[in-house]
Structure formats: C-alpha cells, structure tokens
Amino acid sequence: MTQVSPTRSWVDSANGHADFPLQNLPLGVFSPAGQSPRSGVAIGDRIFDLQAALDAGLFDGAAGEAILAMRDGQLNAFFELGRGARVALREQLLNLLREGSPRRDEIQAQGEKLLHLAENCQMHLPAKINDYTDFYVGIEHAQNVGKLFRPDNPLLPNYKYVPIGYHGRASTVRPSGTDVRRPKGQTLPAGQTEPTFGPCARLDYELELGIWIAKGNTLGEPIAIGDAAEHIAGFCLLNDWSARDIQAWEYQPLGPFLSKSFLTSVSPWVVTAEALEPFRRAQPARPEGDPQPLPYLLDKRDQAAGAFDIELEVLLLTEAMREQKLPAHRLTLSNTQYMYWTVAQMVAHHSVNGCQLQAGDLFGSGTLSGPQSGQFGSLLEITEGGKKPIELASGEVRKFLEDGDEIILRARCSREGVVSIGFGECRGKILSAR
Template identity: 60%
Template sequence: MTSTIDETHNPDLQSWVGSANGHIDFPIQNLPLGVFSVGSKGPHIGVAIGDSVLDLHGVANAGLLDSHWTLALSLGCLNAWFAHGPDDSASLRRRLSELLSQESNRAKVEPHLVGRERVTMHLPCTIGDYTDFYVGIHHATNVGKQFRPDNPLLPNYKYVPIGYHGRASSVRVSGHQVVRPKGQRKPPDADVPDYGPSRRLDYELELGIFIGRGNELGSPIPIGDAGGHIAGYCLLNDWSARDLQAWEYQPLGPFLAKNFLTSISPWVVSPEALAPFRRAMPLRPEGDPDPLPYLWDECDQQAGGLGIGLEVSLQTSAMRDAGMAPHQLSKGEAAAAMYWSAAQIVAHHSSNGCNLQPGDLIGTGTLSTSSRDGLGSLLEISQGGKAPIELPSGEQRSFLEDGDELILAARCEAEGAVTIGFGSCTGKVVPAN
C-alpha cells in the first residue's frame, strides 16, 4: 500500500499561517505530528506548521475535527491515534489542510497555535518495543570489509532483513545529552579487557519507522499490507560504542554498546506527506537472489523507495566557542542506501507471528550511500580510526569527543512538489558519570 497524491500536496497551496509558506521543513504540505508541552500545560498532540505548533487537543475539543478522533487526539501520546490506521490518518491530513489553508477557518483555529520557540518536545509515543535493522547495504559492506576484506557480507544478508531487539527505555527525543557510556574494552593488543569510558564513541544515521495498526500474535502481516501498518517516519541516531561492541558482540550481537541511548527527532512525518517523494527500490545487482515470496510485492518495488535526503553535521566545543558553523560530515539519500524497503522490514518482523503494536519503533540501520560523501558513521568515514577527518577548526576526529554535538537532518525534494523536512535530531556528548 502506498499513499496517493491529492489536493493536500498541491504546490500552489498556501496557509494563512504566514511562516509556513516557503518554510524549509514545515510547509502546509507536510503537517507532521508530535507531542509537546508549554510550561506546565500538556503534553498535547500537535502538528508542526511553519514556526508554530497547532494544538490538536484544543482543536479537537473545539469541535473542529471528526468526533470519533477526539479521544485519541486528546491524549499525551500518539499510540492511540496511530492505531486508527491509514484511512483516518489521510482524513485528518485533509481536514488539517483545510483548517490551515482556508481563511474562513482562521478565527476558530488561530487561538490554538503556539510558537515553536515556546514548546518543549517529548517522545511522540510510549515506545513498547524498539527493533534496529541493518538494511543499509553500503554500510554493511563497508563495515564488513574492515573485518572480512574478501567476504564483507555474510551469506544471509541478501536473503533476510537482519535486525536485533534494542532497548526501548533508553530512546530519547532530540536534544537529550549523550552521556559517554562505560563498559568492557579490549584493544587487539591487550591480553585481557578493562572497564572504563568508551574511547570509540560513534553515531549511526538512520530513519525511524513507527508502527500504526498492529497485528495479532501468530498472524503475520502480508507484504502487500505492510505499508498500511506504518504510521510515519522520523530521524534516528543509534549511538554506538565501537570498542565495547567489538568485544561483546559475539555470539549474541549488540548489547551495552548500543542500549545506553537512541535519539529520535520529535516530529513524525506521515506516509501521506511522503507520497510525492516515493521512488522505485534500487535494482538488485545481477546475480543477487530474488527476495523470497513473502518479501516480494511489485507495487512496493515500484514505489517503496524513500526519496529522503539525509545530512549529518558535527560541531565541536572549539567550533562553538569560535562561532563556527557545524561541519557537514555526509550527505546522501535513503532510497539509494536501503537494500530492503520499509514494507519488507515490517513484513519480515511479523513473519514469524511476532505481534507489532501501535507506537513500536523500528530503526532502518545505518544509511550510507556508495560514495564517500554519503557515509553514515565515523567508523566508515575514519576507516575504523585509521584515517582521521580534518575539521575547519584544525581539529581531527576519528570518533566523538566530549563536547561534540551531532546534528542529523532530512529533507525531501522532487520536481513539482514543495520541499518538506523532518526537522533535526541532535545530541551533545558529555563525560561519563
């Protein structure tokens, strides 16, 4: 299932909220949902429009929305709303587009607008489960080459979307500080491990996928229906302690190297908003196996790719003190990085009967492109620390130092469509406790 382009995507559509017109991230063609508070009021569900947030709690209680949406939109998280599914999501988008574009609605709606500079953003959902996948084939290849130069991808990679269960309790919204994790570290030349702060702290550029309607335990989601179970997308940074990871990951995979923090951007961009930016999935190289039937859907192959431009920037303490702008580390596109589509991820996750639930979070895995300017982690950029990068401040980085701030950003551009964005996902490293 893919969303269709309708009147809400009209590039000529303007809002009476002046800051929305030409806004780099949140024009009226976007309308992402999030959860915010103002002082002691809230949390409430809101929609980003230009430099403002529209309080859907207030709008719903004022009788401006369908009455059967009121309860879900009056809560302090999006789980219940996500359970409404794609038809209600599309209907709400059309109604919000009307309310924010037609001048006749202004007097009724404007009292429920709040300046974004006044709000505190919260996690969009109560996240019951978090799973991180590994669908970025260029990242998997680059990392594999560091350990297995002649055979970087393990035999199962092109048959099965690889993933692991992460830690839902340590998912935090953008801006939360990154406390340098401690753990066991064993350098290659050491006889035994020691314990202390990670010396090889890294980031991973990913997209987050929120589950909308779930499925019953024991009832897999068919690939042709999987898109209808996705409520929206966000940016995700899977902070990673590479030295802890190298020592602990065998035989059961990531553990303390990953579960200390995962950062996500606060606004959830809907599948409907992304309709103009869909792409065909990249053709698989000659000789690659076809996906097994439960992972194959022709419509998904034609429109399951995500035309989302991704950027990562770094600002050190010295750069901030000198008034220097963040330095761009990478720039690429999600569609070019993903070997498996979002629908294939969801279908595979449920294929054994696992029950997904509204508000569950799925990470794509690191999204690196095939070119060096589109790499999604310092592990790749610095070639495992062997090739430190030079920053405009004269500093070098192989991995993150205390005081470093990472900024992830994403925007969608296409001919004949208004550009929309995700906002940013940030985190600043502070010393270990």
C-alpha cells in the same frame, strides 16, 4: 492519494519553511512552557495544538475521533486506528490551515492557545515505545563495516535474502535534544587478551531512518507484504549512538547490547506516510546476479513504489566551533535509496514468524551510507575505524566523538514540481562519562 493539495498556508512561516510547510503536517507530542504533554502538528515555526483545537470545535467526524485517541499525550492509540484516521485528520488540517480557510479568523482569534511558538515548547517522544527493532538494510554500510569487523567476508551469505535486524532497547530511546552521557564498559585494548573497564573511547553516531508502526497484528498472524502499508504510521530520523570499542568486544555471539543501549535519539515529529507519498520511488534495480526476494518479501506495488527519495544529512558541531562561531561541519550527505530492503519488506519479515507488532513500535533502518566518500553514515566508516582522522575548520581533528561534540541529523524530500518537506532535527550532545 491523488488529491490536489492547496500549496500555501495562512500561517506565514509555513510558506517556504524548510521542514514544515502546509504539505508536511507531521504529528508529535509537545508541552507548552510549564504545561502537560499534548499532541500537535508542526506548521512553519508554530505548533498547532490538536487537543485545544478539538475543544474549540474545529474538528469533527473521524478526525475528531483521531484526536480523542491522542488524549493521553501519546500517539499509540491514534496509530492503532490506522491509515483512515490519519487521512481524515490530514484532510481537515489542510482545510483549516490553507490559505483562504473559512476558519482562519476563528483560529487566529485564539492566538497562542492554538498556535504555540515551537521554540517555546518542549518536544517529547511521540509514543510509548513497546519494542524497538533495529534493522541493517543499508547495504553500503553493511559492506563498509563488514570489511572492518570481518575483512574476509564483509557481506555474509544471508544478507541478500534476509532483512537482517535485531531487537534494540526501547527504554533508552529519547527525543532530539537529550544529552548523550558517554558510556563506560569493557573493551579489549589492541594486542591484549584481557579487557579493561572505562569510558568508551570510540563513540560514534549512526544515521538511520526511523519507522513508527501503526496498527499491530495478532500474535501468530503474519502481516502480508501487500498489507504492510496499513501498519506503517510514519517516519523520523534516528541516531543509533554506538560505542565501537564496547561493541567489538561484546557482540559475539549474540549481537550488540551495551554498545547501543545507553541511548538512541529520534527526531520528535512523525512525518506521516501520506506526507511522504510524493517522494516514493521504485526500488532501485538489484545488481546483476543478486537473488530475487523470496515470495513473502515480493510485492509488485512495493517494487514499483516502496522506496523513498529522502536526502539525509549529518552535521558536527564541536565546543570549539561553537566558541569560534563556525558553521557545523557536514559529515554525511546520504539518501534512503541505499536501503536494500523497503519498509514494507521489513514489516513482512518481522512478522512472518507470527511475531506481534504493536502500535508505537519503532524500527530503525540501519545506518544509511552511500558508496562514496562523503556519504558514510558513521565515523567508523569515515575515519576507517580511527585510522584517518577528519580535520575541522576549528583546527581540531576527530577520529570519534569527543565530549561537547553535538551531532545533528536532518532530512529533506525534494522533487521537481512538488513542495519540499523536511523532518526537523535530531540533535544530541556528548557529556563526559560519570
């Protein structure tokens, strides 16, 4: 897509907005106060009500069809329509909301009915998630964590061949703002041979990119890597909350289970593949000696522009910091460039055995840590498993998360000569165990 995009919107708050300028136009599902869930687009501090706008005659053709597919308050059927529907909707949205739009007066005349104040709305999951898969493509994280769990072989022999992933729990994915009840479970106290049962004492976050699947495939028919783009709808932030003590005891031999399934948080706005187009980049060169991807994971276009330059940030806000009105403490500043595999490679790998993907499936990238201190995407890495607590301006220290702590994920895409966009926040506050 090489269209010349208009740069400013007549919705004032969009211009210069950190997350949602006219160039972003992310899709989501929201409820205005006391009303039922419906689809919308974030623009500045407002949400443009797609259903109401369609009813007002503001859309036609493929864009209108796209909005009709969102009628049940979920984006699944819209995702299934694929790239064409998204592009058509985006083009009409750009035309309606740009400075100088001929429809401006018509829209403004309807006031809050079409442009809700976002702060008055509740956000929902954008789609019914049929299956959620969590990958492990952050190689720096894999190395950091591998050292803690398996000092002798931090990176297993398959890592540079297989985009490692596992099935996650779909029923407990929730939108930003959902509180995190501290889970209970079995853990093995240090030096003991018998487990005890109680509240998780090593509660952690994991900074991930979320990927929303567009079109599905037929059972038994793999998606070729060159076709993967047609199956990717958009992106979000994902916090793969993790109970490290439960994980250490339960994860052999079949992988993480209850240590993750108590909650997974996502930012509610789907930043589309089209909005992220300007922030694509070539896959970083693989280190000398790393193997070439197998042919089913290799595609020239993907190598040339399959990666993203998205800055990722994690902030911590404790109860005491809120009371003392201290700013949130930055735990992580990382980037999607630390993904060893691209999203297209994940899609090709996931389906190569014939596994059926469906519209609205969610992928997590795996934790995206960088190699340096300050870039680690989990407390497990930052505190080296609790050995090096961090100090906060409030005078508190943290090895892992405590009750009342809030974790805030943010993401920002910037490039010289292009308007920056963001993802909105993914927040979650820890509640004490029941």
